Amino acid sequence: MLKLSGVSKTFNKGSINEQVVFNNFSMDIDEKDFICVLGSNGAGKSTLLNIISGKVRADGGNIILKDRDVTHDTEHEKCKNISRIFQDPSLGTNPSMTIYENLSMAKNKGKRFGLSFLIDRKDEEYFKELLSTLHLGLEDKLYTPVSQLSGGQRQSLALIMAVIGEPDLLLLDEHTAALDPKTSEIVMGITRDIVEEKGLTTIMVTHNVDHAIRYGNRLVMLHRGNKIVDISGEKKNTLTKEKLLTLFKDMDDKSLFS
Numbered sequence: 001m002l003k004l005s006g007v008s009k010t011f012n013k014g015s016i017n018e019q020v021v022f023n024n025f026s027m028d029i030d031e032k033d034f035i036c037v038l039g040s041n042g043a044g045k046s047t048l049l050n051i052i053s054g055k056v057r058a059d060g061g062n063i064i065l066k067d068r069d070v071t072h073d074t075e076h077e078k079c080k081n082i083s084r085i086f087q088d089p090s091l092g093t094n095p096s097m098t099i100y101e102n103l104s105m106a107k108n109k110g111k112r113f114g115l116s117f118l119i120d121r122k123d124e125e126y127f128k129e130l131l132s133t134l135h136l137g138l139e140d141k142l143y144t145p146v147s148q149l150s151g152g153q154r155q156s157l158a159l160i161m162a163v164i165g166e167p168d169l170l171l172l173d174e175h176t177a178a179l180d181p182k183t184s185e186i187v188m189g190i191t192r193d194i195v196e197e198k199g200l201t202t203i204m205v206t207h208n209v210d211h212a213i214r215y216g217n218r219l220v221m222l223h224r225g226n227k228i229v230d231i232s233g234e235k236k237n238t239l240t241k242e243k244l245l246t247l248f249k250d251m252d253d254k255s256l257f258s
């Protein structure tokens, strides 16, 4: 459903700050794949998501999404089909607006005309129903500004907002990294439930090796812009931290496992 072929990206080309991130990178992603992406700092994980979402334009190669060449589509053109959540909880939601307004905005994403925040009873019921699936009590806080929510509540709301328009692809960039361990587990559980229930094709970047092993059907490890591990199916189901570490015994960088 998503095919990256021969993608290359160099930042600051020709300057002393030149940074080759990808050189002829290819990857095929199947419908309903839930891919966990691991990799050390600077491996190119966020850049990969940026290239897919159109935030960063690749220098070469092409990207096919659902049989359509989207290589040159802008981020705005892609945002209806590709949803994204970042590490920072304040990026996925608008803190000065209420939960209702945030959900209403997400529901109307990509619509041509200005938004109307007149309360629609049908939406109110629908939003309450969606929020109740989180089991965080947010269905009783529909008119509370998002700034008053905790990081975990915000990321959970961001998840609901990201999938409300039934995107083709969900991109998660360390979306639980800023949360305390307990909340991170809760948000991961919510993530898995939403991805499974909606059958979403998902790419989740994480530094949490346990999460990468526990969640998803495929694990990819990036190192200096290359896929050095790509495990799926039964191999992924039976993967352990120890097994993953043995794949690294010849690698100099073990910081991920520290």
Ligand SMILES: Nc1ncnc2c1ncn2[C@@H]1O[C@H](COP(=O)(O)OP(=O)(O)OP(=O)(O)O)[C@@H](O)[C@H]1O
Binding pocket: 011, 012, 019, 021, 039, 040, 041, 042, 043, 044, 045, 046, 047, 048
């Ligand atoms: N907009 C940019 N301009 C210049 N260099 C960039 C830009 N974005 C990323 N880079 C560089 O590209 C390389 C890959 O960065 P990227 O953010 O993709 O890494 P990452 O794998 O997400 O790392 P982390 O785990 O720290 O988030 C880094 O060396 C980074 O400095």
Ligand SMILES: [Mg+2]
Binding pocket: 045, 046, 047, 173
């Ligand atoms: Mg990153």
